[in-house]
Amino acid sequence: MNERIQKLRQQSLDAKPTISLERARLLTEFYQSGQPERVSIPVARAMALKYLLDHKEICINDGELIVGERGPAPKATYTYPDICTHTLKDFDILNSREKVSFAVDEKTRKQQQDEIIPFWSGRSVRDLIFQKVDRPWIDTYEAGIFTEFMEQRAPGHTVLDDKIYRKGFLDFQLQIEDSIKKLDFFADPEALAKREQLTAMSIAADALISYAERHAEKLTELADSETDSRRKRELREMAKICRKVPAHAPGGFREALQYYWFVHLGVITELNTWDSFNPGRLDRHLLPFYRRDIEEGVLTEERARELLQSFWVKFNNQPAPPKVGVTAQESNTYTDFCLINLGGVDETGESADNELTYMILDVIEEMRLLQPSSMVQVSKKSPDRLIDRALRIIKTGYGQPSLFNTDEMVQEMIRQGKSVQDARNGGASGCVETGAFGKESYILTGYFNLTKVLEITLNDGIDPRTGKQIGIQSGDPSRFESFEDLMDAFRRQLRYFIDVKIKGNVIIERLWAEHLPAPFMSILIDDCIKSGKDYNDGGARYNTSYVQGVGLGSITDCLAAIKYQVFDKRNLTLPQLLDAMKANFRDAADLRATLVESTPKYGNDDDYADDITKQVFEIFFETVDGRANTKGGHFRINLLPTTCHVYFGSVIGAMPDGRKKGEPLSEGISPVQGSDRRGPTAVLKSASKIDHIRTGGTLLNQKFSPQVLESEDGLEKLRHLIRAYFTMDGHHIQFNVVTAETLRKAQKNPEKYRDLIVRVAGYSDYFVDLGEDLQNEIIRRTEHGVA
Amino acid sequence: MNGIIFDIKRYAIHDGPGIRTTVFLKGCPMDCWWCHNPEARDDITGKLAEKTRTVSVAEVTREIARDRIFYDQSGGGVTFSGGEPLAQPDFLLVLLEFCRGQGIHTAVDTCGYAPTEDFERVSELTDLFLYDLKIMDNEQHTKYTGVSNELILDNLRLLSQKGSKLQLRVPLIPGITDTDENLEAVADFLSRLRGVDGVSILPYNRFGEDKRTRFKLEDRLGRLPDQSRADIESAAAKFRLRGYEVKIGG
């Protein structure tokens, strides 16, 4: 890392996240100007974007090579009152909370109070959603059975393909014109609406082009007053680039990066697209430019690195927009889940890793920034070298990159009806979500609390937390004669709640389509231009809506406990178990120990438990998969939690697996914390018993201490472990290389860390099984191992 | 047929090539002062040996078969360890036969102290021996392990003559096995053997010590000084010098 990058990186690390009302104010100004009323909604949205990009402050940081900030300064973070409006209390909490805070100054607070809140309250899409959904939806939402993504953030979860590297925005405008010309106003009843939509796209394209020009002007200005001749040259060069892209297709490596960055800013200014948009297969997109530039002698490897590093800093400068209705405890994260995809295969199915893949991995390792996130796609054709390179970064304890199974993702997409080429050009975004890049609107609609549904089933439809009847009456559990009776009740209860969720989704999808179209995003995602439809209204080639199941491990263990202790061994009756749960296992330590220690658990390659996992998976799958959404696509399932397993656990009382009231659920498809005791191969076997190919992504976390990965041999065996998991069609795995701090926690709370494997010179063993002295020695070694 | 084991570990990554499952067979004829697996010994019961159980061949083979995909992927297999796996020779043979039939790679981790006839039989079905060599001086050997090393060295010569693949394992016990004199003698002995594929130097760890204190076992060893990286390297160098590939830590 050279001095320039060191400085830029440090600036980014030091920049304090603040709330910027720039977008909110400009948008309010525009919507108060009377102009929007004279045009259609899509056109108004496009004009609003143009107004924003024409008037926002242009920020160019000292020494940078790629320009453009979303806000007026690095980490000055926008709010989106058109989507959800922060209350003053939200601002106060954001300003004062310890973790993931955003500074809010007095002026901002006052503006929010005087200008923003009065205008947007009742108008924001969030307000509209809560007006339109029905009572059961609200009850279910409040009970913590599901969350709803689109009440706070725009339908997102999409990633760009290679189109911008071949075409400029002027070219896109020609395509748009062409589509308008082809409209058949006599035969197509939607032609008028399409014309509005396409006109909006064209305005949005203008908006980005003139935004880049504003940068060019500012850069020229700076160049004129710059005294350092080298920097002066640089500024001139950058001005030239901003005049060329995004209007025209990029001609070289640097132009390609700058072009993408403008597009990125366009997307995240238009809306707060959930799980921020990202360039996707960056190592592939940039390769032709890189090779040509190197060949022509206009780029060196060193310069390419520097540009990529500079590009990395830009991502890190954009924290995820903070939520509304925030709490001091639930701090969330600054990361916006931009997931750079590396490796994988090309559209012909050949391994796609190349010299840039490795260069970008170097950049990731050196930069060690929170954003962007990164992942490596591993196909059976990928070389070992690719995995090894990734593992060498992972073992330093930096949670990136995560590893994905390309061959499995391609199968997922083909099952969903995508073309082989689109599938191969795709990958994963956000945490683990599979998609056809540049061609799909894949929307995460919300997390779904499977374990809570079981709790309600065990209470005949009543939520024990509130005493409210929110589910159907699925039967008095004391009357269940067999485990099948229970499963049947669970199935009916689940169907009811999924119905509620999906009914709400239909309403919400329509609200977005009608009120907040995304003309800018529509330029970028095929086939919106061709179809004349908005990204938020089914314009994309593929439209998928996901419901993300949370707590697969927890619900399995709960059901396994009931099946084993109540119905098979008859050690106690279901009402007895329910009473102990109601009392949060007070005075039932022995029972709880039996449930925790001597009951089959998911994650141990034990078919007794894993068969139940499969049953739950199938029930969830059947209930959701294949239902139509309003955009010509379908609902599908995913199994991932982000951090929602904590919230979902907080609304559930004590459960049959011995989990106490309020404790977190298991996350992703990982076993309940500490319940896997047969080592990583057993975890992977359990995890691969569900059919990943019928999901849109699953998340598996595996903990290791750095010592296990210390030697080349350990690394190689880990690579084999990954390959074997992927041979079994596992979707994703990430390695959590534990820190000394985690080990200390494990020493204090061994119960939660029973799965933690450490290396003890020549042996690996469960950390919690070691004596204190030995544990301390390992803690010391771990501290030294990770810089 | 039944046997007694005290543990089965999956994802064993320090007991031979690839990803392995290690089956720990109960019983050991030796009595090393530094023993890191005291639970292997027949006289140890209770908490320390809580996983000790009598198992049928079928139970063990079922467990072995579970990680097949990992063995295939990594060139791994099964390691029979102990204690001393040859302390239950018939049980071991049946398990080895099963693996041979399934095409699963086998390693036997042995201290070498078992009847020579048993070694002859076992060697037919074993792909790799992980053979411990501790002390060359017989008097010292007898003192620290309770038995003479003659049989151990004879068996090693036999396996070498029969063409078995051998990985030597040398535990470095400070002041006892890690002396220059002993290591030179071990290395000299090795260089007269065929079939030695590599040498593993096992640095001293406090595993045994930890277990002895926790489970209040007799402790003849006391607290040994720490081993430095340099000590380990110099031990490894002695074998490298004689052309062996040396692994540190199994």
Ligand code: SF4
């Ligand atoms: S040979 Fe191994 S198991 Fe037997 S006493 Fe010695 S160290 Fe312990």
